[in-house]
Amino acid sequence: MRLGTVAGKVWASAKDPQLNGLRLAVLQPVDEQGASLGSPLVAVDPLGTREGDLVAWVTGAEATFLGPGKQIPSDVTIVSLIDRLDQRASP
Amino acid sequence: MILGKVVAQVVSTVKHEAYQKRTVLVVRPVSPDGVTRKGAIVAVDTVGARENDMVLVASEGRAAMEILGYSHRIPIRSVIIGIVDRITRSNEEQTT
Numbered sequence: 022m023r024l025g026t027v028a029g030k031v032w033a034s035a036k037d038p039q040l041n042g043l044r045l046a047v048l049q050p051v052d053e054q055g056a057s058l059g060s061p062l063v064a065v066d067p068l069g070t071r072e073g074d075l076v077a078w079v080t081g082a083e084a085t086f087l088g089p090g091k092q093i094p095s096d097v098t099i100v101s102l103i104d105r106l107d108q109r110a111s112p
Numbered sequence: 113m114i115l116g117k118v119v120a121q122v123v124s125t126v127k128h129e130a131y132q133k134r135t136v137l138v139v140r141p142v143s144p145d146g147v148t149r150k151g152a153i154v155a156v157d158t159v160g161a162r163e164n165d166m167v168l169v170a171s172e173g174r175a176a177m178e179i180l181g182y183s184h185r186i187p188i189r190s191v192i193i194g195i196v197d198r199i200t201r202s203n204e205e206q207t208t
Contacts, residue, residue, distance in 0.1 A: 022153065022154035022155065022188070022189060022190050023151075023152065023153065023154055024138065024152050024154055051152070052140075052150075052151065052152035053119050053120045053138045053140070053152050058150070058151060058152070067128070068126050068127070068128075069126075077122065077124070077127075077136070077154040079187050079188070079189050080189070081173065081189065082173050082185070083173040083176075083185070083186070083187045083188060083189040084187065086173075086184075086185040086186055086187045087128075087187065088129070089184045090184075098187060100127060100128040100130075100131060100187050100188075101122065101124045101126075101127035101128065101131055101136065101154075102124055102125070102126040102127065103122055103123065103124045104123045104124055104125055105123045106120040106121065106122060106123070106138060107120060107121040107123060108119060108120040108121075108138075108163065109163055109164075
């Protein structure tokens with residue numbers, strides 16, 4: 022899994038019916054300091070995040086497993102809305 | 113698996129149920145001599161790793177499912193499966 026910040030929302034009226042009812046978010050991968058890593062992605066957002074939120078997200082096959090017997094056609098899915106990162110003072 | 117260093121602990125309230133009651137850590141990839149590489153991995157801890165520990169991270173969903181004791185697939189890919197005590201390497205003359 023990776024860290025990211027939610028940088029926007031995506032609306033798509035015409036999409037695979039299995040994605041109906043799921044929000045889509047623009048996701049900027051970041052490191053633990055908040056520095057951007059690479060290009061933004063579009064993620065399925067089952068948690069209802071807001072712009073600016075720090076989240077954890079997962080890619081690949083694991084992005085399709087929403088629950089027992091519940092699979093979605095996604096390759097990037099937000100799995101955790103992060104309240105904060107606990108770190109010791111940076112060296 | 114990759115080598116990494118634990119740099120932070122994730123505190124999260126709203127999350128997928130597979131993440132409930134789990135320790136989730138942020139791991140920075142490192143080279144075998146401990147030099148930090150670019151990137152940040154979020155991984156579920158299974159071994160009691162703490163900040164600054166060098167750890168082994170497995171990033172494969174099927175392995176995560178089995179380690180965490182599920183009989184169905186879950187949206188967890190990266191799992192900390194070991195704390196590294198020591199790495200010995202054969203000499204550099206091998207590679208140069």
